[in-house]
Amino acid sequence: MADHNRVVTNSMDAMLFLTDDQLLQGIELMYFAYKGFTSDPDLILQNYSYGRAHHRAVxxxxxxKGLKVNDLLDILGITKQSLNRxxxxxxxxxxVESRVGQLDKRERNLFLTEEGKELERQLxxxxxxxMRAAYRAAxxxxxxxxxxxxxxxxxxxTRNRITQDKE
Amino acid sequence: MADHNRVVTNSMDAMLFLTDDQLLQGIELMYFAYKGFTSDPDLILQNYSYGRAHHRAVxxxxxxKGLKVNDLLDILGITKQSLNRxxxxxxxxxxVESRVGQLDKRERNLFLTEEGKELERQLxxxxxxxMRAAYRAAxxxxxxxxxxxxxxxxxxxTRNRITQDKE
DNA sequence: TTATAAAGTCAATAATACTGACATATATTA
DNA sequence: TAATATATGTCAGTATTATTGACTTTATAA
Known part of the structure; x- marks a missing residue:
């Protein structure tokens, strides 16, 4: 039975019928999940008077580790001036520590200090x-x-950049 | 084989082993997916000089349909003053049309006008x-x-509020 | 040597949120 | 009825995160 269902399910995928309402439900789910997802770090960041932008950078x-300022700009998709603040x-x-690049001295490689690692750990x-609770429950x-x-x-x-970066 | 795997997988769920790295990957995935997810509407909203806050309201x-101002405040989790703008x-x-409540005249019921529906449709x-493309591909x-x-x-x-609201 | 690139900065502006203080109309309670 | 509470709306001031545009400094490349 499991095998039979699997075959049927897979062959259905190509013509997966999705109502607008089902899709809207998925959209709302993304919205609410993302909200919950950011709520815990947001509380911690308040103690440091930092915001989400700091979280993302950290x-x-x-x-x-050691990524260049330009790499970070690419990842975040914001302007140099925004990141700079x-x-x-x-x-x-x-x-955060900013070290002059070894090969190209114009570049700056970014690292977390011990204190930075501590904040990262908390967040x-x-x-x-x-995530772990959600994964386990699901x-x-x-x-x-x-x-x-x-x-x-x-x-x-984005997908290409992420996956190519992975070794 | 399918059945056997299923049993093994399910019994594994309780002790699902997740490395910190795997969890961090999931966290990044959420970040990048949410970014993609909001990028299309963001472009459309620019033509109206509206932002994400308007999108959420719409x-x-x-x-x-017909929800009260207070309901919307609860859902969005922002202050009255923020929503008001x-x-x-x-x-x-x-x-958007704001109609005086029929039972309680202090309340205002909110509806989209034809023009509002048109923007909603676009977004x-x-x-x-x-979402449809992602669902089909996955x-x-x-x-x-x-x-x-x-x-x-x-x-x-949030989950309770959402699911109880569903009929 | 001139041009390009990486990083950093200053200033002005916008969108979205916040807090606090009040106002108005309506409903509920004592 | 009078006092209180609720739903909504508004004004003012502030913070965070983003933007654009203009420039500088330093270092590499043509």
């Missing part, structure tokens, strides 16, 4: 906790589906 | 198109998993 500097604060506050702990099959759909929702250029 | 007024514009521009067409099993995980990511109070 997150990506942690994930791609945030980065300036993080550097002045001693959470990602909260977010991971929520089950591993659901997680695969979740990841697959999210990947397809992204802009193609 | 979306929920369409989805819950947006709602004032939409009403003045003739996209949701773009977003539905992206397959119906994946869609189920996607929805399930998103529901679990939401705040419990």
């Amino acid at each position: 997150h990506f500097i942690n994930r791609r 945030v980065l300036r604060q993080l550097i002045d506050d001693g959470l 990602s702990d909260a977010q991971r906790k929520r 089950g591993s099959d659901a997680v695969q589906g979740f990841r697959l759909v999210l990947e397809k929702i992204m802009d193609v250029e | 979306h929920f007024i369409n989805r819950r 947006v709602l004032r514009q939409l009403i003045d521009d003739g996209l 949701s067409d773009a977003q539905r198109k992206r 397959g119906s099993d994946a869609v189920q998993g996607f929805r399930l995980v998103l529901e679990k990511i939401m705040d419990v109070e």
